[in-house]
Amino acid sequence: MRYQIAHTTEYQYHQTVSLCHNIAMLIPRNTDLQECRKTIVKINPQPDVMNEYEDFFGNKVLYFAVQQEHSSLKVTVLSQVEKFKQRNLKMELYNNIPWENVSAMLQEPGLGNFEARQFIPATSITNFTKEIHEYAQQSFTPGRSLFDAAWDLVQRMYRDFEFKTGFTTVATPLTEVMEQRKGVCQDFAHLAIACIRSMGLPARYVSGYIETIAPAGKEKLVGVDASHAWFSVYIPQSGWIDFDPTNNLITSDQHITIGWGRDYADLPPLKGVILSTGSHKLDVSVDVRRLD
Numbered sequence: 001m002r003y004q005i006a007h008t009t010e011y012q013y014h015q016t017v018s019l020c021h022n023i024a025m026l027i028p029r030n031t032d033l034q035e036c037r038k039t040i041v042k043i044n045p046q047p048d049v050m051n052e053y054e055d056f057f058g059n060k061v062l063y064f065a066v067q068q069e070h071s072s073l074k075v076t077v078l079s080q081v082e083k084f085k086q087r088n089l090k091m092e093l094y095n096n097i098p099w100e101n102v103s104a105m106l107q108e109p110g111l112g113n114f115e116a117r118q119f120i121p122a123t124s125i126t127n128f129t130k131e132i133h134e135y136a137q138q139s140f141t142p143g144r145s146l147f148d149a150a151w152d153l154v155q156r157m158y159r160d161f162e163f164k165t166g167f168t169t170v171a172t173p174l175t176e177v178m179e180q181r182k183g184v185c186q187d188f189a190h191l192a193i194a195c196i197r198s199m200g201l202p203a204r205y206v207s208g209y210i211e212t213i214a215p216a217g218k219e220k221l222v223g224v225d226a227s228h229a230w231f232s233v234y235i236p237q238s239g240w241i242d243f244d245p246t247n248n249l250i251t252s253d254q255h256i257t258i259g260w261g262r263d264y265a266d267l268p269p270l271k272g273v274i275l276s277t278g279s280h281k282l283d284v285s286v287d288v289r290r291l292d
Contacts, residue, residue, distance in 0.1 A: 001082070001290060002037075004079070005286070006286070007284075008075070010075075011074075011281070011282055013070075016069050019066070019275040020274040021272055022064055022270060022273075023061060023270070024061070024064070025062075025258060025267045025270075028081050028257060029259050034081050034084065038079065039078065039079045040078040041075075041076070041078075043066075048067040051064075057259065058259075059261070080291070099149050100142070103201065113236060116234040116236075117202065118202075120200065125263040129175060131178055132198055133198040135178070146235055153245075154192065154243045154249075160181060161177075163183070163185075163188075168183045174191055177191055178191070184246075188245040189230050189246075190205065192231050193263070203234075204260045204261065205262060207229055207257075208227070208230075208255060210255050227269055228255070229264070230251060
């Protein structure tokens with residue numbers, strides 16, 4: 001399947017901005033399940049400096065600077081991504097690896113194990129509490145496979161937490177999400193990661209998009225989609241398995257990956273520094289469409 005993604009971010013400044021430096025992480029990376037065939041980046045006003053590179057995790061990063069006075073900034077990234085057929089989940093292999101054995105297996109030689117270990121320590125965003133650890137323990141029972149434990153955690157979160165836009169921000173701590181049992185996809189991904197790391201296991205944050213389907217008989221509106229987030233668990237000898245707690249899913253062909261890191265701070269869609277004394281208004285529009 002082929003998808004076209006249009007992601008537009010527009011800032012309207014109340015005071016003129018004389019200089020801005022920005023980093024955009026909106027170009028989908030290539031994985032074993034997808035290939036970014038084409039990307040067009042449109043920035044208005046035209047940047048004076050622009051450079052593309054890969055970060056520590058292999059994500060695609062676009063740096064640009066506007067060194068002229070401007071009252072607005074519009075960044076549109078158009079990408080075409082081809083999704084490959086999902087590999088068959090070898091359930092019998094996953095089920096044979098109890099989660100308690102994974103920590104020891106990660107110490108064995110191998111590039112995959114080495115890379116996975118960096119996703120075990122907690123970060124400021126995924127720092128876990130006693131309550132979070134106890135919530136995780138209800139899924140990570142003795143002798144249970146890591147795959148089954150992670151999948152059970154996802155299903156419990158889907159039942160226990162309410163998706164509520166506007167209730168949280170990127171600065172809302174997980175303690176509040178746990179207490180109120182509300183949040184959005186970023187919150188649920190961070191909470192699941194905190195639960196898994198509280199058990200001494202690796203989990204990483206994944207940023208991307210998910211295709212939404214219009215109701216039967218109605219045409220899908222342009223720009224109604226949004227950035228999405230989920231998490232991955234590393235299973236030795238099998239690799240990374242992606243779970244979507246917001247939608248109670250193991251990720252499918254409808255999930256399009258931008259990149260991954262330890263948490264949201266490693267791959268925000270767009271961040272920057274401006275030289276100005278005023279505030280600004282932000283508008284974001286995302287459209288994900290199947291081309292086939």
